[in-house]
Amino acid sequence: MNTPFALKVFAGVASIVYIAAFIQGYTPFRWYPLLGEASLEDLPRSAGPAMGWYSWIVVCAVVGAIAAAIALFIPKKLTEGVGPTLSWLVPGLVVLYTFYYEWHWFIE
């Protein structure tokens, strides 16, 4: 089993899936703090603000875990040069993209 590569795949895939889910608004469930409950449907404004953060975490954890499970079976000789870099380069680029994407808060 290629455990080291799987852990690095998890870091990269989970980061990409998180930002993708956030940008695309893919929110399977939302938490409504005013009501103190989660909902699979978009509730009316009277329900108060909706939080998608928990949903994006679940989505990226599930997809990252699936990708890591697949990566376990990739032969080590194919991943020796890629794995270590993947563990920091992909999350690092996603961090930079996050700053770029959220920059509108500072210029509006």
Add this chain to the structure above:
Amino acid sequence: MFTGTLITVLLILHGLAGVALVGLTTHQAIAVWKTRPLAAKNFVQAYVNTRASTYTNATVLIYIATFIGGGLIYPTYVMDVKSSLTDASMNPPIGLFEIKEHVAVYGLAMLPSYWWLWKKAAPSEHVFARQMNTTLIALIVWWSFIIGYILNNIKGLL
């Protein structure tokens, strides 16, 4: 959603865990770039000369604990702080916190590979990956800590 004394206690615990995390990750991130053994004749050399791998488990555990704490108090932030900032049209602090909530997740996702690089890989292997992982996590922790501190101060002023 937590309110009253409980949210205050949780916020303080979250902040204290953040202080510990800043100390751990900063120390480790500086030590990981050490290229040769030092004599530790002064404070800076002694600071760099630490056994950096011994910080790993504590970093992982406290990061997770801090993340969970942040997740618990987040609804109160949305209802109390973010709504006040929105009413006051203070977009930059909202943006700062938006970035914090995202990068904290990336740091969490990096923890398994970070742990492996420190605890399972041989010290002479994957050195640059270990350095970059550790440094990126330290930067994420610093950003999260400072932005949380700024937001807490702003809400106190509103």
